[in-house]
Amino acid sequence: MGLFDDFNRFLETRLEEFLRNNPHLELQALEEQLREQEEDALKLIADLQLQEKKLQDEILSTAQEIQRWHIRIEKAKAANRLDLVQPAQEREAALLREGNQLWGQMQGVKQRTEQAKQLQRQIQARRQEVHTKAVQAQAARTSSQTQQRAETVGWNQNYHRPINSGPDPLEDKFKHWEADDELEQLKRNIGR
Template structure:
């Protein structure tokens, strides 16, 4: 086991080093993880909503049974069948307890739905933040690469710089002189 643990630790350290050296990949991995959490949260919400619907259906069925046994209690009492009335009342009471229990379970499911929706909102918010950071990192990387290309291009062109420098210098002097003359003309015209 020691060799596998050492190898595992080595690979984990190399992965962490690689991600530190490539932060954009770390952001992409985090984005993927957040996408999976978002999908898991959506599945959980859908599952809980199905449980809530089943629970509501069971409560409705139980309520209908309570109502049916309540009518039977009244009917048995009216007919003077107290033995049947007593048994029907016991059944009605058991169904009421069952209904209350189901109601409590449904309330628990509703609370879990609320929590899952809050979790989903936080995951989506975090994903948006990471997407923004990833876009900023991409823009920064692109700007750095452009600057790097510019500097590399400028460096390779610097060999030709000395030959063109005198010509460029002369052009700038003529332009600056011309600009100064134009400026003096404008100032004199005032």
């Protein structure tokens, strides 16, 4: 583990040194980081909207069940079937409680969606500012320097790792939890 930590520190030190020697790339790195944060915020918004739709469907289904049990209660009362009235009323009450809980969950998801949308707009605005600065820095650099240094070429190249395909329920739970945690972290970072 010590060798890995030493290697990791070495890479971090080299990256910091590289960025100090190439300040124009620091803006590109910041812009890339903001782009990734914006993508994460958009994914979170999509996930939350999907949750909201699911909760709406559950609320509708619960409301239909409540209505069905309410009709049964009325029928049992009309038929003077007191042995059925009370259990049906208890079922209706349980469904009402469940519907109320679902409604509260949906309101919470709506609130989180709005927060995520607001955060995404803030990130987008910040990214635009950084992009403008990066373009200005690049223009200034290009006018003063006609030849790009060889060590900066690799920075602008993309590297893609293969992604496992296959649903993993634990991975999904962690992604959801991490997305919520990242939203909170982003809010704290933007608030500074």
